[in-house]
Amino acid sequence: MREKSCVRERGSFARRTRWDVALEHLFQGSALNAVDAKGRVSVPAFLRTVIERRGDARSIVLAKHDSFPALSAYDPAYAALKHAKIERLLEKQETDPASELDYARRTMMAFGATEEVPYDSSGRIVLPAMMRRKGQLDDLALFIGVGETFQIWNPKLFLADPNIPEDMKDIARFRIEERGM
Secondary structure, eight states, X not given: OOOXXXXXXXXXXXXXXXXXXXXXXXXXXXXXXXXXXXXXXXXXXXXXXXXXXHOSOOEEEEEEOSSSSSEEEEOHHHHHHHHHHHHHHHHHXXXXXXXXXXXXXXXXXXXXTEEEEEOOTTOEEEOOHHHHHHHTOOSEEEEEEOBSSEEEEOHHHHHHOTTSOHHHHHHHHHHHHHTTO
């Protein structure tokens, strides 16, 4: 049975489940923003809101996505969860040299190939040159919320990727049309 609690909202009571609260902490939605010549781009407000709900940080962690030609992004608190997940995976494995090497590789990729970047009061970050190269980002950045993290894509690569569902490509096309392109 789902737990329910009453939350006062603007003079009335609204029923909310614990699942509603969890949704507030997930990255959802999409946006397309310009990247200037110095690598500055505005992180959409709906993504910053989630980052700030999850913790006090006004920064994001950027990493090369494991499977796509894009960046994976998340709040600093998620990095701690990611580390704990890697630790749990290692505990399940037998302690042999191959497991230790796998652990070393996972932690190197999870933390050594990331960069934490702060955002200013308007939500702008400066994409580090290495991350721009890893994500193949040019003059536009497509932000896609994917639950615990969000992705930052070059929209041309997103549209060309055969692994992206057509419905998602339609969203990207809409975002491009919104910008008059």
